[in-house]
Amino acid sequence: MPAHHPLSDPQPRPEAAATDLTLDARLVLGEHQSVDVPVRLAYRGDDPFAVTLEFLGHATEAGTWHFARELLWEGLHRPTGLGDVRIWPPCTCHARTSLRVMLRNQADIALLDLPTRQIRRWLRRESFALVPQGTEHTLIDWATEFDDLTG
Template sequence: MSAHRSVSSPQPRPAAASTEIRFDARIVLGEDQSLDVPVRFGYRADDPFAVALEFLGPASEAGTWLFARDLLWEGLEKPTGLGDVRIWPPCPCHGRPHLRIMLQGSDGSILLDLPSRKLRRWLRQECFALVPSGTEGDVIDWSAELHGLAD
């Protein structure tokens, strides 16, 4: 006896689960100079490989940067990244307790210091709770993605 599967009309997809965190980052201007700027990190379950870093307030002209969630996670433990986004872990032995991110664009670069404990907690308790590491591919609608490439 063969199995029968009914095909129903496509249902609208529910709104994606998401999470965000806001805090002040420091733009490093020099050895002893920095400027506090508000930023927001966002994560959406329907874009499971990426986090978004958005500059708020007066620094909003720096825009929104998308990069790999795993890059951010790995950067909490060891230097990582090539190209536009590079990340260095906190280095208490040199008096730097914060995560450092360098963003390089066509208009120049920005060096940021971020509170690593807050960021680590948010990644672990919020982002990886929405989409556990290693399951990112399970939440992507690959048929829709391939269809979009064919158009």
């Protein structure tokens, strides 16, 4: 069972539908080389398990990525993820204070460094305020989902 965040309400707030956060990320090109890229993280109450990461500006060709909100939260505390999205917390032994996100598709890999403090604050104050951790399943219409799966 996911940890309950102390700042979150016991029940989802249906009146608040979505939240997003625009950030200046660093696209890591090599050990000592990176470029600034704007990105937007978005969370919607009608898709309660997912976070969307969208590349903005000249980086839009990198696309839009969807992954678990819980993955982003856990990545703030420990290395997490398998497959296409992996996340590492800040690493003081390498003097990296940012959250590192690896995005991988069949052809490419991108490493992004995101500002840890802003992401933590956004998750706690906005995303978890919309839908508290551990309550995501209460917003799913399971009968409709099952009907969609069974055709």
